[in-house]
Amino acid sequence: MPTALIIGAGPRVGQASAEAFTAAGYQVAVASRKQSIGPNYRHYTLDASEPDQVPALFEKVSADLGVPSVVIYNAAYMSGMTPPDSPFEKGLEDFQAGMNVNTTTPFMVAREAVKGFEKLGPSQLGPAGGTFIFTGNMLNVAVMPGMLTFGMQKSATANMIKHLAEAAYNGKPYKFYYVDERHQDGTPMLTDLNGPGHAQHFLNLVKDGKQRPWDQTFVTGKGYVEFP
Numbered sequence: 001m002p003t004a005l006i007i008g009a010g011p012r013v014g015q016a017s018a019e020a021f022t023a024a025g026y027q028v029a030v031a032s033r034k035q036s037i038g039p040n041y042r043h044y045t046l047d048a049s050e051p052d053q054v055p056a057l058f059e060k061v062s063a064d065l066g067v068p069s070v071v072i073y074n075a076a077y078m079s080g081m082t083p084p085d086s087p088f089e090k091g092l093e094d095f096q097a098g099m100n101v102n103t104t105t106p107f108m109v110a111r112e113a114v115k116g117f118e119k120l121g122p123s124q125l126g127p128a129g130g131t132f133i134f135t136g137n138m139l140n141v142a143v144m145p146g147m148l149t150f151g152m153q154k155s156a157t158a159n160m161i162k163h164l165a166e167a168a169y170n171g172k173p174y175k176f177y178y179v180d181e182r183h184q185d186g187t188p189m190l191t192d193l194n195g196p197g198h199a200q201h202f203l204n205l206v207k208d209g210k211q212r213p214w215d216q217t218f219v220t221g222k223g224y225v226e227f228p
Contacts, residue, residue: 008075016195081146129173
């Protein structure tokens with residue numbers, strides 16, 4: 001039975017994803033600072049602001065459930081918006097905390113995920129291969145007043161995912177995605193993310209053995225939509 005690891009397991013996207021992957025036949029491990037989606041899933045404590053905790057997490061999950069072939073990074077940090085005309089209002093400590101959760105820890109998670117994919121090899125990964133998914137937003141392609149630091153961090157991680165998908169592991173049975181839910185008209189989905197919509201899109205990406213476009217802008221009920 002394959003293993004899926006969901007990091008940042010909150011009551012919306014995390015909960016829906018855990019339910020969907022369990023129903024699809026995966027052993028599901030969830031990692032967060034505290035258990036917030038009920039006792040039905042194997043929970044591991046992880047503070048996403050502490051990147052050096054990541055290797056130990058993967059060791060524990062691999063020992064308990066098996067090496068993950070699916071890794072979903074759903075954790076995020078945004079301390080609040082700044083006034084549009086004062087983008088440097090947040091201090092360095094706040095910026096570094098966001099950088100850890102939104103960029104440095106995803107880097108560490110992607111690194112450990114690939115190590116696992118290599119350990120499993122094509123025979124154990126099967127036709128679907130290994131998949132790393134990062135829950136993003138449109139800040140990798142758009143400027144939004146008051147969100148300078150959040151946009152910098154999301155953009156950096158988006159660049160990492162593009163590099164992994166199109167350069168470092170192009171041709172390998174590994175897939176990397178930056179998933180960005182949008183409204184029908186392409187405007188950002190800010191506070192009303194659809195948990196089941198994300199879960200279904202994640203499953204569709206995992207089941208496809210080929211790398212789709214790394215920047216997965218999608219609309220719930222439609223799937224991938226390429227916006228200008």
